[in-house]
Amino acid sequence: MNFAAGGVQGYTYGHEFAGTATDGRCYAVEPTVYCGECAQCRLGHVQRCIAQEHGTLGIFRDDGMCDAVTVPLSMLVPLPAGLHVRDACLVEPASVAWHGIRRAALVPGERVAVVGGGSIGLLAAAAARQEGFDVDIEVRHKHQRIAAERLEVGSPEGIYDVVIDAAGSEPGLARCAELARPGGRVVLLGVYQHTVPLPGVAGLVKELTYVHSIAYSRHDGIRDTEQAAALLAGHPTIAETVITHRFPLD
Missing domain, CATH: 3.90.180.10 (Medium-chain alcohol dehydrogenases, catalytic domain)
Known part of the structure; x- marks a missing residue:
């Protein structure tokens, strides 16, 4: 608030x-x-x-x-x-997270990771789990890990088809690129006021697709x-x- x-x-x-x-x-x-x-x-x-x-x-x-x-x-x-x-x-924030998961255009069987353990990140993980996907979340703080465990969301291991940026920071985007598989998708839920600091080499070599997501819509x-x-x-x-x-x- x-x-x-x-x-x-x-x-x-x-x-x-x-x-x-x-x-x-x-x-x-x-x-x-x-x-x-x-x-x-x-x-x-x-x-x-x-x-x-x-x-x-x-x-x-x-x-x-x-x-x-x-x-x-x-x-x-x-x-x-x-x-x-x-x-x-x-x-309202759950709608932001839900819209981001829909923008990811997930396909059954895909793995999802979320980077950022704030409210939007936790809600995005919960939304993806509700849709039946395997979800892990990368957090910075102990209380965020405790919250993730209560929501039955694990820690990242391996690579993922879709990575949700809920950190809104340069290190967070670098971690998203690291977690994404070649040809994977990164959904930007983080808010960047100016330039989005995309990791150029990792994004280029993996041919990552970056998907913007804001607010909520109808379908x-x-x-x-x-x-x-x-x-x-x-x-x-x-x-x-x-x-x-x-x-x-x-």
């Missing part, structure tokens, strides 16, 4: 949030602002909307970290049974956010593992 209201840029932050409506029903919020009319939106790629108003609630515009907020009905994601509203802040009329909510509802251990502390809005 980002900093609270009145941050350095004067916005009320918070794009990973959920809440209870006035009718008592609980929802997560898919915070993408999109036009719904451009070619990308019509294809379901609302995260690629080309309209001027495209953006995200809580990022350079007011939103979630407040007592009450109004959002369009189209942004509401009903919470399935088994997912408590207190844990539904994870729907076959289904939202990534809906599938992420179902993942969290079906596996309570994910929220129990990833959410470590809770703080009041104050």
Whole structure:
């Protein structure tokens, strides 16, 4: 979660949030602002909307970290049974992870590695496991390894068909290239503000394919956010593992 209201840029932050409506029903919020009319939106790629108003609630515009907020009905994601509203802040980051796994275009039998043991990395590993793939994760810290073990995700060994970059760093990308098999794919979930420091020699020699992934979309009329909510509802251990502390809005 980002900093609270009145941050350095004067916005009320918070794009990973959920809440209870006035009718008592609980929802997560898919915070993408999109036009719904451009070619990308019509294809379901609302995260690629080309309209001027495209953006995200809580990022350079007011939103979630407040007592009450109004959002369009189209942004509401009903919470399935088994997912408590207190844990539904994870729907948004889980959707980022789910979309990245879909962008990987995994084929049955492929091995998947994740580099980076933060929340996005752990959620990506959980999403890949949900899809039935063999998944390992490279982490830096002991508490991340403990979390990975709770999610039944192992440590990397050997080479992988697909490697997910959830570290967003130059050493992380180098490790991705090292773990990828010749002809393998690296999915970039890490955010790079400027130049992406791709390891040139390893990528060239192995003829690696780099796949960018951002936010979440729709496919076959289904939202990534809906599938992420179902993942969290079906596996309570994910929220129990990833959410470590809770703080009041104050």
